[in-house]
Amino acid sequence: MDFAFTKEQLMFKKEIIRFAKKEIVPRVQEYDLKEAFDFESFRKLGDFGILGLHFPEEYGGSGADVVTTVMAGEALGEAGVDGGLTLAYGAHSFLCADTILRHASEEQRKKYLPKLISGEWIGCMGLTEPDAGSDVASMKTIAEKKGDKYVLNGSKIFITNGPIADVSVVYAKTDPSQRHAGISAFIVEKGTKGFAAGAPLIKMGVRTSQTSELFFNNCEIPAENLLGKEGEGFNMSLQTVEWDRSALLAPFVGAARYMLSSCADYARKREQFGRPIGKFQAVKHKLANIRIFAEAAQSLAYKIAWCKDQGRPLNHLEAAVAKLFVGDWSMVPANDAMVVFGGYGFCHEYNMERIFRDSRLAPIGGGTSDIQKMIISKLI
Amino acid sequence: MNYDFSEKEFNLFIDIQEKVSRVAESVQLDRKDPKRSRENIKQVLEQLAQTPYLQLGLQPVEGYQGQLSLMGAAEVLAAVSPSAYLSVEASTRLFGRAVNEWGDNSQKAKWLSPLLEGQLIGALALSEETLNIENDPLTTKGDRQGESVVINGAKQYVINAPIADWIAVAGFCDDAYALFLIEKETPGLTVEPAIETLGYEGTPISRIHLDNCSIPAEQIIFPPAKAEMPQTLRMWENQMLLGASLGLSKTAFESARDHAKTHRSGGKPIIAYQEVGFKLADMLTLFQTSQLLAYRTAWTAETNPKEAGELLLCAKVFCAESAETVCSEALKILGGNGYIIGNNAERAYRCAKYVQIAGTSTEIGRVKIGDAALGYRD
Known part of the structure; x- marks a missing residue:
C-alpha cells in the first residue's frame, strides 16, 4: 500500500x-x-x-x-x-x-x-425519469428507429445542466420489451426539433446549478447519434458511476476542509465570555468532527479513483460504501460548522448555511443512501 | 499510490489467523483465568514468533511495510482474540518498542531478543494511579543511590502486569523522563491482582506499586528529550488501539452477517429484510471506512512519522467509536443469540468501550484535533 x-x-x-x-x-x-x-x-x-x-x-x-x-x-x-x-x-x-x-x-x-x-x-446527461429514478430499467422514454433517424418521445427529470446544456447524452429504450438490455444512449443537441428543457427547478441547495426536466416530443435525431450499439446504454450509464463515486464525491471532502479552516478562523476571532470561542472544548469537538469526516472520506474517494486508474472494473460494493459514507456523514460537518458560527452560520454571508444546503444533496443525488444500502446488503 | 496489500502480506494475515485460531480452539483466550492467562499468552506469542508479526514496526522485515503491514495483521489477530491481541501488543509494541527505540545495544540484547522470540512478556506502566498525564506531570521517580536507582510511585491500568516478566515503568530520573525496567518479583514491586473489567477479560490489567524498589542503573532507559516520552507512549498506545478497533468491528460485522444469511424468519434469511440488510450496510460502511483510515494512518506513521500525530487522533476517534456502533448493531441483528455470553459480537461490544477510553480518550482526542485546527499548542 x-x-x-x-x-x-x-x-x-x-x-x-x-x-x-x-x-x-x-x-x-x-x-x-x-x-x-x-x-x-x-x-x-x-x-x-x-x-x-x-x-x-x-x-x-x-x-x-x-x-x-x-x-x-x-x-x-x-x-x-x-x-x-x-x-x-x-x-x-x-x-x-x-x-x-x-x-x-x-x-x-x-x-x-x-x-x-x-x-x-x-453538457448534461438525461437518465432519470419521473417514474424511473433508481429503477432506471423502468424508463419510458422511447427511441424508435425510422430510416436514418431515431425518433425520441418521453421526458427526463432532475437533469443537472438541463436548461443550459448545448449537448445532452440521453438514455432511451430502443426495445421497450426489455429492461436494462433495451436501453440505448444518444447525443441530442440543443435546438433539435421536438427537444426542449423545462424551467429550472427551485432547489434547496446547489442552487447555481441549473436543474430541469427534458422533453422529447417526436424529437428526430440522426441515426449516427446513437452511442455504441443499441442496448448498450445501461452499461454506459454504469460506467459513469465510477466518476460519481470518486470525482463527484471529492468536492464534499474539499468542502469539509473549507469548513474546517473557516470555522477555525472564526473561532479564533469570535470572543464570548472574555475569550475566543475556540478555547471552549465544545467548539473544539465540532472542529474535530469536521476534520475526522474529511480524513475518513478522503481515502474512500481516492481508492475508487486509483482502482479506475489501474483499469480495474468497478467494485460495486466499495463504490456503494464510499457513496453511503460521504452521503450520510457529510451532514455532520455541515451541521457542526453552522453551529460553530452560531447566528452568523444561519446567514448567507458566512457561507456555512449554503454548504449545509449543498451537502443535503450528498445522500440523495447519484443514488440515494437507501439504494446504496440495498446494493451493499445484496453484495455481502 | 497503491491501495492493495501485497500477496506476501495477505499470506501473513492468513497465517496469523490460522495459527492463533488453533490456540483459541484449545484454550479460552478471552475468559478471565488468572491461573492460565500467562500460559495462554505465551502460547500465542510462540505461534506468532514463527511469523514476522512480532518484528513488524520494530525491525525492518523484507517484503513488509512496518506499521502498515502491522495494521493489517493486527486487525486479523484482534478479530480472532481481542484479549490476546491486547496482551501481545502491550508486550511487543509498547514494552518492546520502547526498548527498541530508546534502549542501548546491551538492553536490546537482554530484552528485545527474547521478546521477539516469544519467550518474554513485557508490560508498560504509564498512567499514574491518581493523575492524568494529559494535564499533570508524572510523579513516579527514581533516585540514584550508588550503582542503583530506587523507585517510588504507583501506576494503574497496567496491561499484562500480573503476567509480565518485565515491566517498563515511566517516570522521572535525574530530572529527565526515564523508563525503569523492573523484573517481576523485584523487592519493592507489588503487582495487584487483575482488576475486573467489562471486556478484555483474558487480558490481565492491574495496578502496581513501587515502594523503594531498587534496580541496577543499567535497567534504566533514557529516551532523548525530543522524543517527548509520555506523548510518544500515548501515540503508540493509540496505534495499538486502532488495530484493536478494526478487529472488533471485523468480528462483530462478520458474526452479524453470517447470522443474517443463515437465520431464517418468515420463510427467508433475515438479511432479506431491509431492517437487517440496511443495518449491515451501515456497519460495513463504518468498518471499511475505518480500515482505510487506519491503513493510511499506519502508512503515514511509517513513512512520515512527524505528520502522523493528528491523523492518528482522527483515526483513533473514528475507528473506536465506529467499533462500538458496529458491535451494538451486530447485537441487534443477532437477537437473543447475541445476548448470550461467549459469542464474538457480545464480547466485542464489551471490549469496544475500552478502545474509546484507553490511550487518548475520544473526548481528549477531539480536543487535541480541535487545538491543531485552531493552531493552539500545549
Missing part, C-alpha cells in the same frame, strides 16, 4: 485552490442568491484546464489520471467553490463528455469534445 500523492499532484492542487479562490469564490455568494448559473466561472474552469483534465490532449484535454482529476474536485471544494458549480462540472465532464469520449465515433468526438472541454459548450 502507498497513499502518497506525487509532488506534481500536490502542487497542482495548490494551484487550483489559488486559482479558484481568486477567480471563482468571490462570485459564489452572488450567484447562489440569484440561483443563477455562473457561465463566466464555468468558462474559467475550462480555461484553467479543469473541465478536460482526464481527456486526451488531442481533444484539448490534459491526459491526467483519475486520481489527479479527483484531486481537482477536492481542491475546488477546499477553496470554497459552491456545490452547484462543482455539480455542474461533474455532470458536464463526467456524465456527458466522458460518455462521448468512450462511446462516440471519432467524428463525434472531434465535433463535441473540444468545445465541451473548453467550456464553450455545456
